[in-house]
Amino acid sequence: MAVIRDVMPAFELLQPNSITEAQKLLEHHGQEAWVLAGGLDSFDWLKDRIKKPQAVVDLSGIEELKGVRATGDGIEIGAMTTLTEVVNNPIIRQKYGLLAQAAELVASPQIRNQGTLGGNVSQDARCWYYRAGWPCYRAGGNICYADTPESRNREHAILHADRCVAVNQSDSAPALIALDAKFVMRTPKGERVVDAEDYFIGPNIDITRLHILRPGDLLTAIRLPSAWADAKFYFEKIRDRNSWDFPLLNVASAMMVSGNRIERIRVAVNAVAARPLRLKAVEDAVRGKSPSATTGEMAGALAVHGAVPLQFNAYKIPLMRNLVKRAIGGVEEARWAS
Amino acid sequence: MGILKPITEWATSPWGQSVPIHVAWFLIWVAAIAGLLFVIAHAIYVRYFAKPSRFGPDSAPVILAQIPEHVHRHSLTARIFHWIMAASMFTLLFTAFLPRVAVQFDWVTYHWIAGAVLTISIVFHMIHASFFLDFWSIWPDKIDLRDAWRRTQRFMGKPAPPPERFAKYPLENKLYHGIIIVAGLSAIVTGVFMMSRVRSTFFPRNPYLFSDMTWGMMYVLHGLAGVGLIGLITMHVYFGIRPEKRPITKSMIFGWMSRDHFLEEHDPSRWVIKTAASSQAPTEALPED
Numbered sequence: 001m002a003v004i005r006d007v008m009p010a011f012e013l014l015q016p017n018s019i020t021e022a023q024k025l026l027e028h029h030g031q032e033a034w035v036l037a038g039g040l041d042s043f044d045w046l047k048d049r050i051k052k053p054q055a056v057v058d059l060s061g062i063e064e065l066k067g068v069r070a071t072g073d074g075i076e077i078g079a080m081t082t083l084t085e086v087v088n089n090p091i092i093r094q095k096y097g098l099l100a101q102a103a104e105l106v107a108s109p110q111i112r113n114q115g116t117l118g119g120n121v122s123q124d125a126r127c128w129y130y131r132a133g134w135p136c137y138r139a140g141g142n143i144c145y146a147d148t149p150e151s152r153n154r155e156h157a158i159l160h161a162d163r164c165v166a167v168n169q170s171d172s173a174p175a176l177i178a179l180d181a182k183f184v185m186r187t188p189k190g191e192r193v194v195d196a197e198d199y200f201i202g203p204n205i206d207i208t209r210l211h212i213l214r215p216g217d218l219l220t221a222i223r224l225p226s227a228w229a230d231a232k233f234y235f236e237k238i239r240d241r242n243s244w245d246f247p248l249l250n251v252a253s254a255m256m257v258s259g260n261r262i263e264r265i266r267v268a269v270n271a272v273a274a275r276p277l278r279l280k281a282v283e284d285a286v287r288g289k290s291p292s293a294t295t296g297e298m299a300g301a302l303a304v305h306g307a308v309p310l311q312f313n314a315y316k317i318p319l320m321r322n323l324v325k326r327a328i329g330g331v332e333e334a335r336w337a338s
Numbered sequence: 339m340g341i342l343k344p345i346t347e348w349a350t351s352p353w354g355q356s357v358p359i360h361v362a363w364f365l366i367w368v369a370a371i372a373g374l375l376f377v378i379a380h381a382i383y384v385r386y387f388a389k390p391s392r393f394g395p396d397s398a399p400v401i402l403a404q405i406p407e408h409v410h411r412h413s414l415t416a417r418i419f420h421w422i423m424a425a426s427m428f429t430l431l432f433t434a435f436l437p438r439v440a441v442q443f444d445w446v447t448y449h450w451i452a453g454a455v456l457t458i459s460i461v462f463h464m465i466h467a468s469f470f471l472d473f474w475s476i477w478p479d480k481i482d483l484r485d486a487w488r489r490t491q492r493f494m495g496k497p498a499p500p501p502e503r504f505a506k507y508p509l510e511n512k513l514y515h516g517i518i519i520v521a522g523l524s525a526i527v528t529g530v531f532m533m534s535r536v537r538s539t540f541f542p543r544n545p546y547l548f549s550d551m552t553w554g555m556m557y558v559l560h561g562l563a564g565v566g567l568i569g570l571i572t573m574h575v576y577f578g579i580r581p582e583k584r585p586i587t588k589s590m591i592f593g594w595m596s597r598d599h600f601l602e603e604h605d606p607s608r609w610v611i612k613t614a615a616s617s618q619a620p621t622e623a624l625p626e627d
Contacts, residue, residue, distance in 0.1 A: 134352050135350065135351065140347070142535070142557045143535070161537070162536075162537075206437070
């Protein structure tokens with residue numbers, strides 16, 4: 001299969017100035033439209049000539065989609081706010097440091113300057129069989145090339161695989177779930193707000209998408225409620241190259257501790273399934289307990305319950321167990337005795 | 339493959355081979371609309387144009403006198419099979435096609451479980467029908483074909499003797515059963531192989547059981563059978579609720595049909611009722627299917 005990596009297919013470039021205008025354009029062009037945010041995911045697809053949309057709707061000219069605003073109950077981050085702006089925003093750094101940590105670990109500085117928060121949570125799967133344009137389940141075909149005994153599937157799913165074993169590799173997504181963020185969308189039927197964890201879907205629901213956005217829909221903002229501001233946060237990302245890489249696994253937790261007891265907690269992991277997973281069973285199990293190594297160890301064991309490794313990614317099970325353990329008990333507390 | 343091109347979707351495999359991947363999804367709407375159009379056309383025809391059915395002479399009075407008030411038609415086993423098959427078939431169609439028309443839910447697990455239930459029930463039915471029921475009663479015989487020709491002639495306004503009353507099943511039922519066998523078995527056989535591509539309790543996953551081309555044809559056949567079943571099931575449900583067919587539907591619930599309906603539509607010499615009269619009990623027919 002010839003892959004051309006320099007000349008994009010021709011498309012109509014549409015550059016709306018408002019959310020309303022953008023949404024109308026997306027609705028008008030339906031499945032033939034492509035939403036362009038920072039372009040870091042889009043240009044891969046376009047330059048590889050695997051996606052050939054008729055119209056590209058460039059959101060970069062819409063000021064409403066940019067910036068961080070205070071709301072009555074927390075803050076609202078425009079979907080086109082760059083990751084660098086998220087990292088450097090003083091309110092986010094002070095009150096929602098978890099998101100700042102996660103965003104700071106995305107790729108490289110250049111990519112963070114260009115990449116947006118909306119794009120980071122809405123990026124497509126990075127499975128290379130899929131990205132190479134092979135006719136796999138996610139591309140509308142009838143096979144998963146990554147789930148065979150010979151496949152290179154070191155980065156793939158250990159949980160909730162359903163025919164497709166690709167994973168979601170967003171770094172900001174688990175942080176937003178841990179912060180109980182709300183995703184604001186503009187759809188043909190009006191504004192729709194969903195919990196962060198409900199924004200993402202697995203292959204059991206729709207094997208061709210990682211999120212609930214349908215043709216004509218637009219993610220406009222992400223709201224962070226004040227309920228988790230100033231919580232005790234933990235974020236850790238494991239990747240092959242620390243300079244610049246997608247996560248092999250990441251974990252985010254937000255914890256409210258009172259009298260050495262976990263009063264409230266939200267924990268999420270990503271890159272283990274096609275959607276970032278909120279670990280509700282872990283949250284229920286550790287609530288009321290002390291944030292110690294013992295509790296973390298129990299939480300880690302619980303987190304990997306039901307995990308099914310592929311040929312080359314069994315390492316993700318102990319990795320996830322340890323990251324969850326550290327997310328509960330902290331790095332020092334969680335140091336193994338052996 | 340030219341004939342398949344317009345009704346299938348194709349892709350290029352990693353080895354550069356053009357392979358079919360599945361049926362074209364617009365066929366869902368084609369099948370649904372075709373089924374609906376058939377229903378509308380048939381309802382209009384029956385309401386405004388159809389002539390009353392005319393059959394040949396009645397059987398001898400002595401035979402008719404032996405027909406009980408309740409004519410046994412389906413055993414409890416056969417009825418249970420039918421409704422299990424119906425439930426699994428509806429589950430299969432809804433789980434297969436609702437996600438294609440933007441109703442999102444976790445459909446794969448329900449689909450393969452319903453498929454497994456259908457497969458088991460069909461295997462049971464084949465054994466049950468072959469060894470415990472009147473196997474040939476559902477297959478067209480010479481009289482059916484002769485009467486079909488007569489009915490066609492009369493429909494065209496040409497002179498022909500009236501057809502005889504039906505045996506246990508009218509020819510339309512028999513033909514429908516035949517088409518369902520083809521569509522159902524196509525879906526089941528391909529579906530069983532496709533189970534090796536999902537994680538289930540039945541087989542270890544083996545996506546390389548066949549070549550990409552063979553797999554593609556299997557998916558296409560599965561899809562064609564599936565969309566065909568949309569139209570076939572639509573027609574089946576329609577006939578099941580039509581007023582003149584309700585005695586047959588009721589017999590699939592209660593197991594029997596009334597003597598009046600039996601005498602109106604069926605020929606006791608072609609559908610022999612083992613009446614209690616022959617065993618000295620005059621009011622009930624004995625199970626014979």
